[in-house]
Amino acid sequence: MKFYLLLAFCSVSIAASAQTNTFPASGSVGIGTTFPRAYLDVATASLNTLTSVLGRLPEGNSDSSGSYLGVHTYVTQPGPCNSFSLEHKFYGRLNSSINFYRGGSYTGGFITFTTNNGTERMRLDDNGNLGIGTTNTGSYKLAVEGVIGARKIKITQASWADFVFDEDYELPSLAETAGYIKKYKHLPGVPDEAEVKKEGVDVGEMNKVLLQKVEELTLYLIEMKREQEEQRKVVEEQRRRIEELERK
Structure with a gap:
C-alpha cells in the first residue's frame, strides 16, 4: 500500500511540472x-x-x-x-x-x-x-602577440641556396658588392630595414638568403686563398733566384 501511495505522489509531482519538463517513455x-x-x-x-x-x-x-x-x-x-x-x-x-x-x-x-x-x-x-x-x-x-619559446622549429623550403656553387653562378666581385653597399646601405638580395618593418621577415626565406651570403663569402675566401698561394709561389721563386745570384 505504501508503495502504491508513493507512486501516486510521484505521478502528481511530475504532472505538476509537466509544463516545462518531460520524461517520455522514449x-x-x-x-x-x-x-x-x-x-x-x-x-x-x-x-x-x-x-x-x-x-x-x-x-x-x-x-x-x-x-x-x-x-x-x-x-x-x-x-x-x-x-x-x-x-x-x-x-x-x-x-x-x-x-x-x-x-x-x-x-x-x-x-x-x-x-x-x-x-x-x-x-x-x-x-x-x-x-x-x-x-x-x-x-x-x-x-x-608575444614571445614564442621552443626547443626546435622546423620550416620546410621549396628551394635552398646551393645554386651558389653551380659552375654557371655569377659571383659578384667584391668591388661590385662594395659599391652596392655604399649606395643602398645593405647587402644585395637582403631586405632593408624599411621593408622588414613594413612586411616582417619570412624566417625560412631569410635563412636561405643568409646561407647564400655565407656561401658567397666562402667562395671569396677560397679565391683569396688561391691568390695568396700563387703570390707565395712567386715570392719563393724570386727568393730562390736572389739566393742563387748571391752565391755566384
Missing part, C-alpha cells in the same frame, strides 16, 4: 522543454542565463552563484556575438571559459578561450586561423 529527457530533441535536452525561455551546471564544488557554493562548471547562454542578436559559454566560476567569480560565438548569419562562428578573470587569451576564428594574445589573426594560420 527515454529522452527534456528540462525546460516538452519536446526534447536529444537524450538530454536542456532549454531556457530567456537568454543571458545559466542553463545547466555540470559540476559543483561545496567550497564557495554559498557565495553568489557558487563554484561550478556550467553552460551559460547569451543574447545572440545582433551577430556576431556570444551564444554559449562553458564557464568555470569560483565563489561566483568567473575564472576561465570557452565561448562559442555565432557568425553574422547561420554560419561563420568562432571560439574564444579566456583565463584568470575571463580575459580572452586565444581565438580560433571562422577561417581556422588561431590568434594567441591577439584578436586579429589577419591572414596568418597562427598569430602570436
Whole structure:
C-alpha cells in the first residue's frame, strides 16, 4: 500500500511540472522543454542565463552563484556575438571559459578561450586561423602577440641556396658588392630595414638568403686563398733566384 501511495505522489509531482519538463517513455529527457530533441535536452525561455551546471564544488557554493562548471547562454542578436559559454566560476567569480560565438548569419562562428578573470587569451576564428594574445589573426594560420619559446622549429623550403656553387653562378666581385653597399646601405638580395618593418621577415626565406651570403663569402675566401698561394709561389721563386745570384 505504501508503495502504491508513493507512486501516486510521484505521478502528481511530475504532472505538476509537466509544463516545462518531460520524461517520455522514449527515454529522452527534456528540462525546460516538452519536446526534447536529444537524450538530454536542456532549454531556457530567456537568454543571458545559466542553463545547466555540470559540476559543483561545496567550497564557495554559498557565495553568489557558487563554484561550478556550467553552460551559460547569451543574447545572440545582433551577430556576431556570444551564444554559449562553458564557464568555470569560483565563489561566483568567473575564472576561465570557452565561448562559442555565432557568425553574422547561420554560419561563420568562432571560439574564444579566456583565463584568470575571463580575459580572452586565444581565438580560433571562422577561417581556422588561431590568434594567441591577439584578436586579429589577419591572414596568418597562427598569430602570436608575444614571445614564442621552443626547443626546435622546423620550416620546410621549396628551394635552398646551393645554386651558389653551380659552375654557371655569377659571383659578384667584391668591388661590385662594395659599391652596392655604399649606395643602398645593405647587402644585395637582403631586405632593408624599411621593408622588414613594413612586411616582417619570412624566417625560412631569410635563412636561405643568409646561407647564400655565407656561401658567397666562402667562395671569396677560397679565391683569396688561391691568390695568396700563387703570390707565395712567386715570392719563393724570386727568393730562390736572389739566393742563387748571391752565391755566384
